[in-house]
Every structure is written in structure tokens, then in C-alpha cells.
Amino acid sequence: MENLKILKERKDQIYQKGSESFEMSCEKNSLAGSISQRACVFCGSRVVLYPIADALHLIHGPIGCAAYTWDIRGALSSGPQLHRFSFSTDLSESDIIFGGEKKLYAALDELIDIHKPKAAFVYATCIIGIIGDDIDAVCRKVSQEKGIPVIAVHSEGFKGTKKDGYAAACNALALLVGQGEISKIGPLSLNIMGEFNIAGEAWSIKEYYQKMGLEVVSIFTGDGRIHDIKKSHGASLNVVQCSGSMLTLANHMEEKYGIPYIRVSYFGIEDMSKALYDVADFFNEDPSVMNRAKEIVKQEINAIYPQLKKYKKALEGRRAAIYVGGAFKAFSMIKALRSIGMSVVLAGSQTGKQEDYECLRDMCDDGTIIVDDANPLELSKYCLEKKVDLFVGGVKERPMAYKLGIGFCDHNHERKISLAGYDGMLNFAREVYSSVKSPVWDLMP
Numbered sequence: 253m254e255n256l257k258i259l260k261e262r263k264d265q266i267y268q269k270g271s272e273s274f275e276m277s278c279e280k281n282s283l284a285g286s287i288s289q290r291a292c293v294f295c296g297s298r299v300v301l302y303p304i305a306d307a308l309h310l311i312h313g314p315i316g317c318a319a320y321t322w323d324i325r326g327a328l329s330s331g332p333q334l335h336r337f338s339f340s341t342d343l344s345e346s347d348i349i350f351g352g353e354k355k356l357y358a359a360l361d362e363l364i365d366i367h368k369p370k371a372a373f374v375y376a377t378c379i380i381g382i383i384g385d386d387i388d389a390v391c392r393k394v395s396q397e398k399g400i401p402v403i404a405v406h407s408e409g410f411k412g413t414k415k416d417g418y419a420a421a422c423n424a425l426a427l428l429v430g431q432g433e434i435s436k437i438g439p440l441s442l443n444i445m446g447e448f449n450i451a452g453e454a455w456s457i458k459e460y461y462q463k464m465g466l467e468v469v470s471i472f473t474g475d476g477r478i479h480d481i482k483k484s485h486g487a488s489l490n491v492v493q494c495s496g497s498m499l500t501l502a503n504h505m506e507e508k509y510g511i512p513y514i515r516v517s518y519f520g521i522e523d524m525s526k527a528l529y530d531v532a533d534f535f536n537e538d539p540s541v542m543n544r545a546k547e548i549v550k551q552e553i554n555a556i557y558p559q560l561k562k563y564k565k566a567l568e569g570r571r572a573a574i575y576v577g578g579a580f581k582a583f584s585m586i587k588a589l590r591s592i593g594m595s596v597v598l599a600g601s602q603t604g605k606q607e608d609y610e611c612l613r614d615m616c617d618d619g620t621i622i623v624d625d626a627n628p629l630e631l632s633k634y635c636l637e638k639k640v641d642l643f644v645g646g647v648k649e650r651p652m653a654y655k656l657g658i659g660f661c662d663h664n665h666e667r668k669i670s671l672a673g674y675d676g677m678l679n680f681a682r683e684v685y686s687s688v689k690s691p692v693w694d695l696m697p
């Protein structure tokens with residue numbers, strides 16, 4: 253295993269800090285045959301729109317695409333659960349030869365009558381891009397007949413990277429924004445963007461902002477509702493986490509409605525506190541907002557700090573690898589792991605940009621491997637070489653970590669434990685401690 257080799261075409265997407273000049277090649281299509289850890293364009297759209305709980309999500313394509321993304325996120329809803337179905341037109345050979353538009357129309361007609369959604373999203377998958385079904389025309393027709401927005405999401409899987417799927421989802425959301433009534437929304441108001449309510453995280457974040465005296469108009473898209481999205485242009489500020497997934501929409505809303513945005517992260521004490529302070533700073537015409545933010549930070553840190561200290565003592569000197577979707581999340585992870593005594597020796601992302609990797613380079617210690625669009629072989633190689641104790645990643649990295657005898661913390665959208673906010677930081681430390689210190693690793697050959 254120690255002699256694992258990387259593909260020569262991948263060399264300019266892997267960098268070891270301190271050993272060579274930094275020129276990361278990124279934002280390009282995955283190398284054919286390298287078994288990229290990335291998801292497809294369709295999956296990118298699906299994960300962004302999925303948490304909208306009162307919408308119908310219909311996948312136009314073969315059943316495999318729907319199975320691949322069925323209940324893909326642990327995104328909770330306080331009301332409807334319609335998002336948790338994975339409806340599909342289940343295209344077969346004859347549909348692909350003769351076209352799937354009739355089947356799409358029939359599926360929409362029946363599903364809207366049964367479930368009475370507030371809107372419907374129709375996802376185009378690979379095969380739709382190949383056979384050329386006019387899903388826009390079908391969506392327009394059904395929208396007129398049923399009186400709800402029926403929106404085509406152009407997310408043909410092969411046409412780019414997962415990031416293009418995020419953009420397609422943002423373009424779909426942009427069609428809803430601006431349609432609602434905003435006269436009752438006050439100036440101390442914001443939208444939470446890029447927070448998907450995994451294990452109820454968006455509810456905690458919303459509560460912090462409400463305690464600061466701010467009105468949360470809409471959450472994109474955790475516990476999302478069509479009605480809230482339609483009036484989101486009435487907010488004074490967009491607060492964007494997970495910038496890869498939401499920047500297209502934030503930029504659109506800034507251009508069209510003049511709503512500025514700031515980028516934040518809710519992972520780790522440092523970044524969570526910074527998010528509250530940055531938002532309070534935006535509303536500085538009312539000093540009580542900042543005063544309340546300071547009080548929240550003080551109370552929350554005091555509540556978790558003694559327990560964090562215990563975990564830090566036990567984890568001091570252990571090494572971690574991070575592989576995440578967007579690189580922005582990796583920045584917070586590095587800080588959060590350092591705060592519990594661990595160092596990061598491998599950091600990578602599926603969709604990072606040049607400036608993200610430059611920031612990663614500046615944050616990381618000498619010798620850290622930084623990788624773009626990795627595959628399991630590369631991740632395994634560097635985990636072994638760097639003697640990693642913990643892998644922080646998603647569902648695709650979990651089996652690899654366990655096979656290598658490495659502790660694992662799920663920080664992706666399938667998890668069922670909240671890791672955002674102050675309580676989330678404590679959960680994170682507990683997860684890391686439980687996995688790294690598990691006696692099972694002593695039994696590994």
C-alpha cells in the first residue's frame with residue numbers, strides 16, 4: 253500500500269506545502285478513469301434544492317439517478333416531508349428512443365394532483381441532455397394548467413462539475429425570488445444562505461440571529477418553503493455559508509435587488525463567533541445588535557469550553573485529513589481541529605477555486621498535502637504516508653478510512669448529528685474523540 257502511485261496527469265492538482273512552488277490546477281473536468289470523488293452536475297442541483305420541503309422534486313431520467321440521490325441529506329423539516337421522496341419518470345429504452353416528454357407531463361400531472369406542492373422542480377439528467385426532451389415547454393404547460401411554479405433545472409450530469417449543478421439550482425431559485433409580498437419586512441432582516449438544516453443546524457443558527465433582534469426572512473434552503481423564498485428579496489442582507497453552492501444566487505440578488513452579501517462559516521467556535529460579529533457589524537446603526545451578539549458568544553463559549561478542554565487534552569498531537577465539497581469549509585475545519593489539539597496533514601476539496609487553495613496554502617503547516625478533485629487512491633496514499641489518525645469527509649470517504657484503520661468523522665450532508673454552532677462544535681469534538689480513541693483500531697493488523 254505504501255507504494256501507491258498517482259496518475260501523472262493528476263500531478264498539477266496535488267501540492268505539498270513547502271516543497272515546491274505553488275501552482276494548483278483546479279476548476280477543471282475530472283480526469284477520465286481517475287475515479288473522482290466528485291458527484292455529478294445533477295447531484296449538485298439536487299443537494300441544493302432538496303431541503304425545500306413543500307416542493308415536488310421530480311427527476312426526469314432513468315431510475316438510477318433517483319436512487320443515487322434518494323433522501324440524500326439529513327435535512328430536517330418542521331412541517332411537510334415531501335422533499336424526502338425521490339420521484340422519477342423512470343425512463344426506459346423505448347422512452348429514450350421515442351422521447352420522454354409525454355411521460356414527464358403525465359408524471360407531473362399525477363404527482364401535483366396527489367401531493368398539492370407549492371412548486372415543482374424537474375431535474376434534467378444525463379440522458380435528457382442526449383435525447384433533447386424540451387422540459388422547459390412541458391414545465392410551462394403544467395405550470396399554466398396547475399397554477400404553481402414548475403421549474404426546469406438544467407442539471408444534465410455530464411455537462412460539467414458538481415459546481416455547475418449548484419449554479420443550475422441557483423438559477424432555478426432565482427425564478428422564485430421576487431414573486432412575494434415584502435411590505436411587512438423590516439430593515440433588520442437577513443436571509444441565511446447555504447445552510448441546509450442538517451440535523452436541525454439551521455434552526456440553531458436562526459435562533460442566534462433572532463436573539464440578536466434580527467428577522468430571518470428565508471433560509472436557502474434548510475427547512476425551506478416556497479413562500480419564504482419568493483419574498484427573500486425583501487431582506488437587507490444575504491449571509492452566505494457554503495459559498496460554492498450559493499454565490500450564483502447571492503450575486504444575482506445583489507445585482508437585481510441591491511442586497512449585499514457577506515460570507516461566513518458556522519463551524520468551530522472561531523468562525524461561528526466571527527459570523528455573528530460580522531452580521532452585527534453590518535447592522536451597526538443599531539448598537540444593541542452587537543451587544544446581544546457579544547452576550548450570545550460569551551454565554552455559548554462558557555457553556556462548552558470546560559468539556560472541549562477535556563477532549564483537547566486527549567487528542568493533543570493527533571493528525572487529521574480533510575476532504576470536503578467546497579474548500580471554504582476546509583478553512584473552518586482546520587481551525588476547529590487545531591482548537592482541539594489536532595493538526596491537519598492533508599486538506600482537499602472537490603470544487604475549490606485557485607484563491608481557495610492559496611488560502612489553504614497560507615493556513616496549512618509545512619508538509620501538508622493540498623489536493624483538488626482527489627480519488628480514493630490518492631487519499632489512501634497520503635493518509636498512509638502522513639500517518640493520519642482521523643479522516644473528516646463524506647459518505648464516499650468513510651469506507652476508505654475504515655479499511656485503512658483510521659478514525660472517521662462524517663462532515664457531509666448525510667450525517668444525523670449537528671456540527672454547526674457552539675453545540676455543534678462540542679458534538680464535533682465528541683465525534684472526533686470517540687472515533688480516534690476507539691479501541692477497535694488496536695485490533696488492526
Ligand code: SF4
Pocket residue numbers: 292293294295313316317320376377378379408409410
Ligand atoms: S445524471 Fe448522469 S452522472 Fe448523474 S446520476 Fe444520472 S446518469 Fe449518473
